[in-house]
Amino acid sequence: MEFWPFWKFLRWQDVLDILIVAYLFYRILLLIRGTRAVQMAAGLSVIVVMYFLAGELKLLTLHWLLGTFMSSIFLVVVIIFQEDIRRALIHMGRSPFVRVQTEYSQVIEEVVKAVSFMAEKKIGAIIVFERETGLNEFIESGIPVEARVNRDLLISIFHPTSPLHDGAVIIREGRLLAASVILPLSTNPHIGRGLGTRHRAAIGITEVSDAVSVVVSEETGAISLAVGGKITRDISAPTLRKMLSEFLGFHSIEPWWRRKIFK
Ligand SMILES: Nc1ncnc2c1ncn2[C@@H]1O[C@H](COP(=O)(O)OP(=O)(O)OP(=O)(O)O)[C@@H](O)[C@H]1O
DSSP: OTTHHHHHTOOHHHHHHHHHHHHHHHHHHHHHTTSHHHHHHHHHHHHHHHHHHHHHTTOHHHHHHHHHHHHTHHHHHHHHTHHHHHHHHHHHHSOHHHHIIIIIIHHHHHHHHHHHHHHHHTOOEEEEEOOSSOOHHHHTTSEEEEEEOOHHHHHHHHSTTSTTOSSEEEEETTEEEEEEEOOOOOOOTTSOTTOOHHHHHHHHHHHHSSOEEEEEOTTTOOEEEEETTEEEOSOOHHHHHHHHHHHTTHHHHSOHHHHHHHO
């Protein structure tokens, strides 16, 4: 009953307002999860807490110093997170319909061709697709490439004679950003005993982010796909194409008439 006055003054605009802000926070958290931005955000919150404590304890100089810093905190945040903000804005401004055929279907096709070849020749590989969660933290451990995804490029990177063949490649928005990337290994004890570090790394990155990773086994030539900490082993090239299209959102934005006619 005590809450009644509160509900009485609640307008539908307030509900909408709260929902939009909650959604924005949710998207920001998704975007920075697994990146250095999380540690930086934690660091900034320590400074905010120290500022209020200094105020309460009347530590004048410290309070003044932190206050001066906090007055420009907005600028600091923009500078520190410029990369993430840029990515978020590009993401928001992009119409899903524009992305459809051009970007992802071509990228998937090139990846499927490269993976089929590598599977046949038993060339070990890990290809990671970044989705919402930023993977900058891991990209920085590798060698920058910044190139359009292409079958031959992928094969030459993973060829055993290539200096870049160890580790994974990371693809963001259809561009191959880095090679020789070190991924976190999965610590899941329930993963099959036969799986070595390549497969554990491919699963590991999907445990700490929403990325999708594709692995080719050097030992058996088997193709596997990991997402959400789970791996689907020994899949065919058509299955890989289908799963990638599904996980990268291609199917959902394909025109309905196309789906109906071609299925
Ligand atoms: N943390 C890591 N991040 C990225 N790649 C890794 C990582 N650890 C190992 N690798 C890759 O995996 C290779 C070793 O694979 P290993 O034989 O141990 O695993 P596997 O799962 O049995 O794979 P395969 O079936 O291809 O033999 C390394 O040469 C390296 O390229």
